[in-house]
Amino acid sequence: xxxxxxxxxxxxxxxxxxxxxxxxxxxxxxxxxxxxxxxxxxxxxxxxxxxxxxxxxxxxxxxxxxxxxxxxxxxxxxxxxxxxxxxxxxxxxxxxxxxxxxxxxxxxxxxxxxxxxxxxxxxxxxxxxxxxxxxxxxxxxxxxxxxxxxxxxxxxxxxxxxxxxxxxxxxxxxxxxxxxxxxxxxxxxxxxxxxxxxxxxxxxxxxxxxxxxxxxxxxxxxxxxxxxxxxxxxxxxxxxxxxxxxxxxxxxxxxxxxxxxxxxxxxxxxxxxxxxxxxxxxxxxxxxxxxxxxxxxxxxxxxxxxxxxxxxxxxxxxxxxxxxxxxxxxxxxxxxxxxxxxxxxxxxxxxxxxxxxxxxxxxxxxxxxxxxxxxxxxxxxxxxxxxxxxxxxxxxxxxxxxxxxxxxxxxxxxxx
Ligand SMILES: Cc1cc2nc3c(=O)[nH]c(=O)nc-3n(C[C@H](O)[C@H](O)[C@H](O)COP(=O)(O)O)c2cc1C
Numbered sequence: 209x210x211x212x213x214x215x216x217x218x219x220x221x222x223x224x225x226x227x228x229x230x231x232x233x234x235x236x237x238x239x240x241x242x243x244x245x246x247x248x249x250x251x252x253x254x255x256x257x258x259x260x261x262x263x264x265x266x267x268x269x270x271x272x273x274x275x276x277x278x279x280x281x282x283x284x285x286x287x288x289x290x291x292x293x294x295x296x297x298x299x300x301x302x303x304x305x306x307x308x309x310x311x312x313x314x315x316x317x318x319x320x321x322x323x324x325x326x327x328x329x330x331x332x333x334x335x336x337x338x339x340x341x342x343x344x345x346x347x348x349x350x351x352x353x354x355x356x357x358x359x360x361x362x363x364x365x366x367x368x369x370x371x372x373x374x375x376x377x378x379x380x381x382x383x384x385x386x387x388x389x390x391x392x393x394x395x396x397x398x399x400x401x402x403x404x405x406x407x408x409x410x411x412x413x414x415x416x417x418x419x420x421x422x423x424x425x426x427x428x429x430x431x432x433x434x435x436x437x438x439x440x441x442x443x444x445x446x447x448x449x450x451x452x453x454x455x456x457x458x459x460x461x462x463x464x465x466x467x468x469x470x471x472x473x474x475x476x477x478x479x480x481x482x483x484x485x486x487x488x489x490x491x492x493x494x495x496x497x498x499x500x501x502x503x504x505x506x507x508x509x510x511x512x513x514x515x516x517x518x519x520x521x522x523x524x525x526x527x528x529x530x531x532x533x534x535x536x537x538x539x540x541x542x543x544x545x546x547x548x549x550x551x552x553x554x555x556x557x558x559x560x561x562x563x564x565x566x567x568x569x570x571x572x573x574x575x576x577x578x579x580x581x582x583x584x585x586x587x588x589x590x591x592x593x594x595x596x597x598x599x600x601x602x603x604x605x606x607x608x609x610x611x612x613x614x615x616x617x618x619x620x621x622x623x624x
Contacts (some may be wrong), residue, residue, distance in 0.1 A: 212468070213435050215459040216423045216443045217306065217313065217416070222456060224309070226344045229351035232312035238357050240425035241319050245358075253324045254280060257421055259429035261441035266292055266377075266414030267491065267518045268592075269506055272421065275411055278401040279325035282409035287327040290386070290405070291318045293334045293341065293415040294370050294377030297490055298540065300520025302445035303415050305457045307334065307341040310419065311348035317418025318365065319358075320425050325411050329364045332415075333382045336369040374544035378591045379412040380404075381546070392546045393591035416445055436462035440505035446519040448474045451481075460504065467500040470523070481525035485607060489517025490537055491596030493603035494524065513603060531615045534604040535563040541597035551588035555581050556597050563601070571616035575605050 219235070220227060232238070244253055258273035279287060291314060295303035307314055318330045334341055345367055353363055368386045370376045376391035383405050385391040404410020413421075420442055424432045433441045440462035446469060448455045453475030460469055466486055470476065477483060486495040493514035495502070502508050509515050524530060542556040558581050565571040582598035605612055 212464060213443075213461050216427075216432075216435075217310065217419050217445065218457065218459045220309070226309050226347070227312060229312055229348065229355060232310075232316075236426050237312055237422070238316050240422075241316055241323065242357060244320070244323060244425070250280065250324045250326065253320060253425060256424055256429045257324070260424045260432040261429075261436075261439075262417065262420055262424060262432070263440075263506070264414055265416035265420070265444060265518070266379075267489065269515070272413065272417055275401065275413070276321065276324050279327070279409055279411040282401060284408055286329065286406075286408045287325060288329045288331060288405045288408060288410040289318055289321045289325060289327045290331045290333050290379070290382060290400075290410060290412045291321075291415050291418050292377065292379060292382060292412055293332065293338070294382055295518070296335060296372060296374045296377055297518060297520050299447060299449055299522055300489065300518050301447045302457050302519055304338050304341045305447075306419055306445065307332075307338070307415055308344045311341075311344045312352070313419045313422050314415045315345075315348060315352060315365065316422040316425075317413075317415075317420070319363075320421055321411060321413060321418055322364075325409075327409075327411065329366070329405075331386060331405070332365060332367045333370055333386065334367060335372050335376065337372045342367065342369065373546075374540075375546045375591070375593065378593070381591070382412065383410065392548050393589075393593075395590050437503060437505040437507065439507045444504075444516060444519055446521055448521055449523075451477055451523040451525065453478055462505050463503045465501050465503055466495065469504070469521070470500070477523065477525055481527060483523060483525055484528065484530075485524040487522040487524065487600060488514060489520045490522070490540065491599055492517040493599055494607045496607055513606075530604060530608040530611045531563065531567050534601055534608075535560065535567060537600050538563050538597065541593065545593055545597070549589040549594070551585040552594040552597075555585040555594055559597065559601055566612060566616045569615065569617035571612075574612070574616055578602065578605060 262272040263269040293303045293307050322330050370385045371391050375381050378393045380394035381391040400410040400412050436442055443459050443461045446458045458473045483497045495514050538559040542560045545552045545556045562574050562577050566574045585594050
């Protein structure tokens with residue numbers, strides 16, 4: 209295997225206390241922000257982010273420079289940037305880890321995004337139960353305000369505490385919450401870039417995306433783009449759970465293999481279990497163990513019907529009941545859908561209903577029913593939760609067809 213380059217973001221020992229302003233500045237933090245602000249060169253930063261090929265780490269992998277350019281071109285006296293740390297997916301902890309341990313990296317990225325897009329207000333969107341990250345950010349903001357960064361102007365950053373629901377991390381649900389309403393996704397268009405917070409142009413980025421932007425501003429696009437694959441540049445954060453010997457947050461360059469993540473970083477599966485498949489995040493397709501040596505990248509995963517998602521990895525082993533796991537995931541989406549869009553409400557409920565029937569051995573025609581339901585609901589919600597819920601279910605049917613057929617029992621003769 210190629211030598212794995214050093215991490216970009218997680219450069220300190222995992223148990224170290226949150227990084228202080230002095231430590232962050234000592235390794236070059238905020239220097240690009242101070243320099244670019246003094247020279248008024250937001251457009252230079254935009255070019256750099258574009259050349260780096262940075263894509264969003266919140267799950268959808270949208271090109272960051274394209275989003276920032278739209279915001280920069282939007283007119284109006286007030287614009288906003290929202291750093292989205294609303295992570296609430298079971299099994300994913302990378303955003304809260306980053307915010308708690310590297311608060312200045314995230315704030316640096318947020319201020320750089322504001323500079324590049326011409327925004328005059330920044331928001332750090334966290335969840336009310338994220339006590340460690342909230343305390344860390346409060347401390348970091350106090351340090352920042354007492355420093356010379358930002359000159360005489362007050363730092364326009366507000367921390368918002370959103371509700372502890374999955375949908376609250378969707379970008380327009382986050383905007384609703386900031387505006388004081390229940391965190392439910394808005395109908396789009398208009399997109400936040402056109403009319404976001406308080407009807408004003410708003411850029412929403414995942415906190416990890418912003419941390420990478422800060423790295424690029426400091427080290428340059430070429431250094432970032434030198435790591436990764438043709439379409440997937442830089443590094444990304446994964447969360448490994450208790451299925452491996454060394455659970456925790458791991459940073460890997462794109463192009464590293466699943467085997468490297470699970471065996472070298474994670475120490476392999478516990479109890480001598482045998483890996484059957486990887487679910488890169490709850491809203492993705494399964495990656496079968498035969499792809500353990502596949503380089504992790506948007507393009508390689510797309511080719512097998514999956515994606516890196518938010519990197520909250522779940523593992524399927526030889527003792528996993530895959531029907532029960534699929535039902536657990538479907539039940540999660542049923543519980544977490546916000547109830548606003550009837551097709552999403554119906555689809556997520558029906559998925560659970562059909563999978564329960566399969567589990568009870570009474571599931572003839574389940575695969576057609578699930579597929580038809582997913583086809584019917586596609587793109588009918590205010591947000592993509594409807595598609596997110598369908599992806600792991602349909603993928604499970606393909607990857608574990610024999611397990612489902614066994615659970616569903618013998619096919620019934622058609623009724624006359
Ligand atoms: C149901 C749902 C939940 C989401 N939760 C999060 C979240 O917790 N954090 C996040 O950054 N993005 C989340 N997203 C994606 C955001 O809507 C948005 O695409 C993202 O914050 C954009 O940042 P990026 O371009 O930097 O990835 C969610 C999307 C959906 C549909």
